[in-house]
Amino acid sequence: MLEYQVQKGDTIAAVTRQFNTNWATLRKNNPEAIGRSAKNGNWFLKEGATVNLKNSFQKSLQKAKQQQQSELASSHPISIPRTQNKIMFMNEPPPASPPPQQEQKVDQRQIVTHTLQAGETLWELAVKKYHVHVKDIMAENGISDPRSLQIGQKITIRLPEATGEEPVVASWYGKDFHGRPMANGDIYDMHAATIAHKEIPLGTKVELKNTHTGEMVRAVVTDRGPYVEGRDVDLSYSLAQKLSLVEQGVGSLVMRIL
Numbered sequence: 001m002l003e004y005q006v007q008k009g010d011t012i013a014a015v016t017r018q019f020n021t022n023w024a025t026l027r028k029n030n031p032e033a034i035g036r037s038a039k040n041g042n043w044f045l046k047e048g049a050t051v052n053l054k055n056s057f058q059k060s061l062q063k064a065k066q067q068q069q070s071e072l073a074s075s076h077p078i079s080i081p082r083t084q085n086k087i088m089f090m091n092e093p094p095p096a097s098p099p100p101q102q103e104q105k106v107d108q109r110q111i112v113t114h115t116l117q118a119g120e121t122l123w124e125l126a127v128k129k130y131h132v133h134v135k136d137i138m139a140e141n142g143i144s145d146p147r148s149l150q151i152g153q154k155i156t157i158r159l160p161e162a163t164g165e166e167p168v169v170a171s172w173y174g175k176d177f178h179g180r181p182m183a184n185g186d187i188y189d190m191h192a193a194t195i196a197h198k199e200i201p202l203g204t205k206v207e208l209k210n211t212h213t214g215e216m217v218r219a220v221v222t223d224r225g226p227y228v229e230g231r232d233v234d235l236s237y238s239l240a241q242k243l244s245l246v247e248q249g250v251g252s253l254v255m256r257i258l
Helices: 012-018 023-029 056-075 122-130 134-141 237-242
Strands: 002-005 034-036 043-045 050-053 111-115 154-158 166-173 194-197 205-209 216-223 233-236 251-257
Touching: 012 023, 012 043, 023 050, 111 122, 122 134, 134 154, 166 237, 216 233, 216 237, 233 237
Parallel strands: 166 233, 194 216
Antiparallel strands: 002 050, 034 043, 111 154, 166 251, 194 233, 205 216, 205 251
């Protein structure tokens, strides 16, 4: 039981609200602390009187606690996960989820085994026969010095794979380079179906298409270049003619590695 001494200015409404009770209960349990005005008939609490509040304080605390939890839940909604044989409480952090597994790209390129013959070099195998980078053959087989290779030695070569279409910016080169050696060791022929590219392995076959005209050609990467910023491919003069790029000099094409 809680006792409260009425203070000056206390009203019935304030006390009942503060201690979570009601007028009927307060009046029933404390008749000596209740007065009534003769002028207007209003009820009032007598200043200095002691008011007994049975169980009201405990109820007030319980109600206040419930209200606080309700407000907390509404302002910070928390889902309470459950795991097998274990209940997660509101203040307990959820278990750390395992990191997402990254999808690993599987190299599906074809692998061939080549037996070295007399007179063969890695450069010739890469450029002339298998159309791959020499450095890739060396890395694939753990070769640090090509001079250490022996006749009859077996090496594995990972062949390049065909790719989807990709946009390229193309230019062309003609008679100023006609008759000069190319990166693959052959002589440049401005009338042949050849192109220069900075990265694609020499000997790689590609398909080029002018999407504006519908013209399409096939070519072989035989040289390195172009070395002008913003350009991806240098066409032979013949290919530039077939793709309607001679007059404009530079144009957009779509390329696909075959």
